[in-house]
Amino acid sequence: MSQGGEHVDRRIQSYLKMRELMAIYYMTAKNARTNNQMVAWITSGAPVEFLHAMDVIPIYPENHAAMCATQKMAVELEQAAEAKGYSMDLCSYARTDFGQIYTGKSPIMGLPEPDFLFACNNICSTVIKWYEVVSRIYKVPLFVMDMPFLHEGPQAHILEYVVVQMKEFIGFLEERTGKRFDPERFLDVLQKTVEATRLWGEILGTCTHVPAPMTCFDAFMHMAPIVTLRGTQECIDYYVLLRDELLRRIEQGIWAVPGERHRLLWDNLPIWFNVKGLSEWLAARNTSLVAATYTSSWTAIIYAPEELEKLDDVLHEMARAYLTPYINNNFASRVETLKGMLSTYRADGFLMHSDRSCKPYSLGQYVIRDIVMRETGIPGLVLEADHNDPRYYAEGPIYNRLEAFLESLG
Amino acid sequence: METQTMWERIREIAGNPLEQVRQWKQRHHGAVIGCMSCLPYFVPEEVIHAAGALPVGIWGAEIPISQADARLQSFTCTMARSSLEMGLRGMLSACDAVVFPSTCDAFQNLSEIWKRSSINPATVVNVVMPRHTDRVSAFHYARQSLRGFLKRIEQLTATEISAEALSRSIEIYETNRSLLREADKIRRSAPELISAADMMQLVLASTFMPKQEHTALARGIVEAARARPATTGLGGSPGVRIFLAGVMPRPVELLRVLERAGVQVVGDRLGMGSLYYDLAIPTEGDPLEALARGYMSYPPCSTIHTQRSSRAHDLIDRVRESRAHGVIILGMKFCEPEFFDYPDLEARLEEAGIPSLLIETELGMGDVGQAQTRLEAFLETLQAAPEEARR
Numbered sequence: 001m002s003q004g005g006e007h008v009d010r011r012i013q014s015y016l017k018m019r020e021l022m023a024i025y026y027m028t029a030k031n032a033r034t035n036n037q038m039v040a041w042i043t044s045g046a047p048v049e050f051l052h053a054m055d056v057i058p059i060y061p062e063n064h065a066a067m068c069a070t071q072k073m074a075v076e077l078e079q080a081a082e083a084k085g086y087s088m089d090l091c092s093y094a095r096t097d098f099g100q101i102y103t104g105k106s107p108i109m110g111l112p113e114p115d116f117l118f119a120c121n122n123i124c125s126t127v128i129k130w131y132e133v134v135s136r137i138y139k140v141p142l143f144v145m146d147m148p149f150l151h152e153g154p155q156a157h158i159l160e161y162v163v164v165q166m167k168e169f170i171g172f173l174e175e176r177t178g179k180r181f182d183p184e185r186f187l188d189v190l191q192k193t194v195e196a197t198r199l200w201g202e203i204l205g206t207c208t209h210v211p212a213p214m215t216c217f218d219a220f221m222h223m224a225p226i227v228t229l230r231g232t233q234e235c236i237d238y239y240v241l242l243r244d245e246l247l248r249r250i251e252q253g254i255w256a257v258p259g260e261r262h263r264l265l266w267d268n269l270p271i272w273f274n275v276k277g278l279s280e281w282l283a284a285r286n287t288s289l290v291a292a293t294y295t296s297s298w299t300a301i302i303y304a305p306e307e308l309e310k311l312d313d314v315l316h317e318m319a320r321a322y323l324t325p326y327i328n329n330n331f332a333s334r335v336e337t338l339k340g341m342l343s344t345y346r347a348d349g350f351l352m353h354s355d356r357s358c359k360p361y362s363l364g365q366y367v368i369r370d371i372v373m374r375e376t377g378i379p380g381l382v383l384e385a386d387h388n389d390p391r392y393y394a395e396g397p398i399y400n401r402l403e404a405f406l407e408s409l410g
Numbered sequence: 411m412e413t414q415t416m417w418e419r420i421r422e423i424a425g426n427p428l429e430q431v432r433q434w435k436q437r438h439h440g441a442v443i444g445c446m447s448c449l450p451y452f453v454p455e456e457v458i459h460a461a462g463a464l465p466v467g468i469w470g471a472e473i474p475i476s477q478a479d480a481r482l483q484s485f486t487c488t489m490a491r492s493s494l495e496m497g498l499r500g501m502l503s504a505c506d507a508v509v510f511p512s513t514c515d516a517f518q519n520l521s522e523i524w525k526r527s528s529i530n531p532a533t534v535v536n537v538v539m540p541r542h543t544d545r546v547s548a549f550h551y552a553r554q555s556l557r558g559f560l561k562r563i564e565q566l567t568a569t570e571i572s573a574e575a576l577s578r579s580i581e582i583y584e585t586n587r588s589l590l591r592e593a594d595k596i597r598r599s600a601p602e603l604i605s606a607a608d609m610m611q612l613v614l615a616s617t618f619m620p621k622q623e624h625t626a627l628a629r630g631i632v633e634a635a636r637a638r639p640a641t642t643g644l645g646g647s648p649g650v651r652i653f654l655a656g657v658m659p660r661p662v663e664l665l666r667v668l669e670r671a672g673v674q675v676v677g678d679r680l681g682m683g684s685l686y687y688d689l690a691i692p693t694e695g696d697p698l699e700a701l702a703r704g705y706m707s708y709p710p711c712s713t714i715h716t717q718r719s720s721r722a723h724d725l726i727d728r729v730r731e732s733r734a735h736g737v738i739i740l741g742m743k744f745c746e747p748e749f750f751d752y753p754d755l756e757a758r759l760e761e762a763g764i765p766s767l768l769i770e771t772e773l774g775m776g777d778v779g780q781a782q783t784r785l786e787a788f789l790e791t792l793q794a795a796p797e798e799a800r801r
Binding site for chain 2: 084085086087089090091094121124125126128129130132133136141142144146148149151152155157158160161164165168330331354356359360362363364366367371384
């Protein structure tokens with residue numbers, strides 16, 4: 001198979017299409033008021049399908065905060081939040097978001113104001129506190145959907161609790177929007193989510209190919225639609241385009257990292273402000289990041305609503321899917337996921353980003369690393385950093401440790 | 411018993427809980443269940459009590475952290491880090507199990523770390539309560555979650571917990587809480603009788619020792635205080651009156667700073683304080699349902715979402731009730747739920763004309779020098795204010 005010469009353009013062509021898609025999405029959201037549409041701010045792991053079914057435009061402050069970091073605007077916004085009394089120890093996404101509210105600054109000149117807020121703690125409890133602050137600032141209601149941490153798996157009473165809350169949320173939405181909930185419309189949205197998550201799984205799966213046609217750094221960029229647009233046709237169309245491009249790359253032998261020697265797995269959020277830097281640094285050392293527990297979190301949402309006639313059964317399956325992301329699950333499940341991914345993606349090492357701003361993802365990584373290393377013999381390295389605050393990122397020491405780690409891989 | 415003797419006993423137990431736990435175990439041969447306790451009402455202790463076991467609060471410790479650092483990052487609160495350190499050092503080996511409530515993300519993950527760290531006790535019980543309390547779904551889930559907890563405790567202690575036994579335990583706990591509330595009232599009107607350190611030790615001892623024994627001591631203390639004429643009190647207390655908010659009145663060195671400055675602590679909204687006893691569990695009807703109802707009506711706190719009442723309003727009401735001149739917020743560093751609330755609390759207090767000071771605390775922080783300087787400066791501004799302005 002060809003390794004691809006230096007003349008090959010390795011950039012993923014679909015990227016431009018995605019940027020266009022995201023630009024349209026934010027433009028529509030910013031014009032919501034003129035178009036008489038409601039806007040809800042929503043956490044990245046929340047069941048957004050209810051909003052689409054009720055014609056409410058979902059806005060994801062997490063995605064927006066990440067965008068601020070990749071555009072090198074995060075520190076300025078975080079400082080604006082700190083000036084209002086928010087501690088530097090608080091989640092850097094939240095601080096970035098408060099900063100864009102206070103200053104109106106961001107790559108898209110700030111987010112459109114919310115009509116209401118929807119927070120789901122299947123990714124962390126931080127989002128509840130964060131959204132409480134936003135709720136006080138804008139004086140808008142906040143709906144909290146509680147997804148208990150699964151110390152012992154998705155037990156029946158937990159599933160039931162989430163299903164009941166989904167029904168409460170339907171009531172909340174009907175009251176807010178003045179519209180009736182249409183189950184058929186809802187099922188249609190859900191089908192689109194299922195299709196998009198399936199495609200996203202296929203896209204990430206292309207990296208099981210040795211060498212990989214893209215890296216996880218690409219996936220970090222291309223995950224924006226699965227986060228913000230799942231449940232829409234645009235999302236499906238985009239991921240068909242991306243998947244086909246990646247399959248073509250495999251056929252044509254275009255690899256993300258020429259002369260790929262090492263294949264690593266990534267755990268936790270990316271370091272958003274240094275995605276490009278770290279990507280190039282690893283590529284220069286013939287190393288591909290081939291998978292991440294983070295990007296894979298949006299593939300777990302698999303259910304088959306077309307086979308389910310009763311709305312209750314649909315909600316039940318949905319509850320199961322939304323309760324079980326990597327980060328809402330116990331360590332036994334995390335260890336199994338990591339081991340499975342290391343084997344599926346034929347990785348020879350793993351990097352764990354110990355993220356100061358994400359306790360539920362980070363606390364315990366040292367223990368998990370030891371177990372996975374012992375049980376697989378595959379080495380892992382923990383890197384202390386932060387996903388959105390460059391002031392907690394010491395590049396020199398990180399690259400030194402990475403250099404030593406790569407050498408140890410041979 | 412003399413009041414002085416009763417206080418000595420309280421201090422002895424609060425200062426060395428492990429010793430009396432060992433003694434209890436020798437005498438009763440019962441199970442000892444550690445309860446992670448930074449916001450302690452997440453652990454339904456009544457259920458443990460009803461099984462004939464001894465629930466014992468684990469509040470971290472002011473010890474240097476070394477072994478825990480290999481397992482838990484330093485950007486975690488010292489409550490979690492020092493509790494893990496206690497476990498790794500074998501300091502909690504008198505416990506047969508540890509209960510981890512779902513207070514915050516750090517506790518939740520710490521319980522998973524604990525399960526894989528060869529700690530004695532190795533047995534971990536999780537109790538995951540609802541994160542919000544406004545909707546009926548939360549009530550039903552709370553009841554289910556409590557039922558699961560009860561089954562687990564039954565299994566651990568090999569004891570069947572009857573509804574009667576649980577109801578009786580709830581009554582015993584209610585009596586104890588009402589006495590702690592009484593003690594709180596006494597310090598409001600006669601703060602020279604019960605200092606902040608006394609109140610903290612009274613609460614701590616309540617989480618360490620058999621409930622009825624504590625109740626006997628607390629009753630004695632409260633009755634003796636009632637009998638004594640207050641020397642100052644509401645009429646003309648000369649000192650500055652302070653209200654404490656946050657998680658814990660620790661490190662204890664900070665309380666000594668307050669004492670030396672001659673200020674009187676007249677109330678608190680602390681996890682290691684009024685949040686432990688300022689709640690009411692119905693003593694009638696189905697006991698599990700009563701515990702669930704109690705949970706749903708807890709005072710506003712940073713880890714439970716509710717739109718029924720606001721933490722700022724609750725705090726301001728209580729500060730006014732206690733006629734405090736200012737509020738000191740003791741924020742445990744890296745406590746995310748708490749620090750998200752503080753800017754709003756500070757702003758609301760300012761609007762209400764109540765001066766406040768936020769101090770970052772850590773258990774085992776070697777040097778309180780900087781905090782001390784800020785505390786003293788704050789107290790000076792309060793002392794300098796004319797008496798009318800303080801009110």
